[in-house]
Amino acid sequence: MAKLSIAVLGAGNVGGALAHVWSVAGHSVTFGLPDPQSEKSRAAVSKLGGQVRAASNKDAASSAQVVALCVPWLAAEAAIRQCGNLSGKILVDCTNPLKPDLQGLAIGATTSAAEQVASWVPGTKVIKAFNTIGAANFGKAQFGSQRADGFYCGDDAAAKTSILELIDAAGLAPVDVGPLRNARCLEAMAMLWIDMAVNQKQGSNHAFKLLRR
Template identity: 35%
Template sequence: MSAEVTIIGSGRMARGLAQMALRAGRAVQILGRDGSQTRDLVESLGAGASGGIIGAPVEGGLVVLAVPYREVANVVRELGDGVDGRVVVDIANPVDVSTFDRLLTPAGTSSAEEVAVMVRGRAEVVKAFNTVFASTLESGSVGGQHLDVFIAGDSETAKEKVSALVAKSGMRPIDAGPLRRSRELEAFMLLVFGLQVSPAHENFNWDTSLRIFP
């Protein structure tokens, strides 16, 4: 059975996203750089998961870039025409983790918009999952409260596909508007990251998640 969701990366976010997709009943393909790590991840996920090395044929109609911002451009180049006709989901937060005090993207753009420029219309780009963290994705909730997933993109059809995956996994999709809203989603996480690493906020940690009430 071909995978419906292809996740690029084999780290903690890749694991959380894969478990979320499997919870939604979607078969998952994991493509990573480290063959051993990728294999271990696939085996731990069990039924519905398959894997390979980046460069292998992409199966999923949804391609999620579960890599740090500094790796996004290289991964998109390596995928090449493997993303053609698909929905590419950028989850990156371009935060300078040496200071947690600035974004690495130039003013007036975002990581997701940079991806859109790179794929040059060959794929639809959506921003999603940058406001949730790996451990919280695994369950889809924190303290009994479901997670909100903010989704930005210029294609309504592409956003609907990502929203359907989110909803099926038990979380709430929120349409944040066009792809340029990625700038605000990424900038907000600069604030959140700063709070998480600050000793003044000991109750904030990497399990922090965002939800709008009601």
């Protein structure tokens, strides 16, 4: 499997965990941050033991084949705009459009965060992924004899194939659920995961799996 050059936008829980598992898997990972020299940025990066560099969103994205959007939803548009031209690249949207009080999604049913992201970057291959399970499970996604699923969707078949390795590197079993429009469903599933974890105080030891026969 070819090693990929990846920009991870955001160094929080999700971005930090993905950067870790992907660099362990041998991919070249750079954090994209609004201000890579700030104290907060340096602290986030040093937590990962220096295995991941940090750059501006623009610099990180320009040299990357794959850009992973791992910022809070309200910061997503600004981060994307700061990247400049993303045309032709693969953009993996890992966000959930949560209301600030976590009582529901701010958008949904007739659109999704992923579709809004896609509208900001025409020509970019947008994939929704890594949003239906807490980041604490990345790299630790085994539940007894079963692996949690990594649901993803998108409209570009080749782009979907090329991120399979990234989903696998996060310990998740890749499950293609169809076109990007289905991000509406994945974001609602994520809301349920989060409600159980946070509002119902069940922690992060649960995961969705699609059974087939």
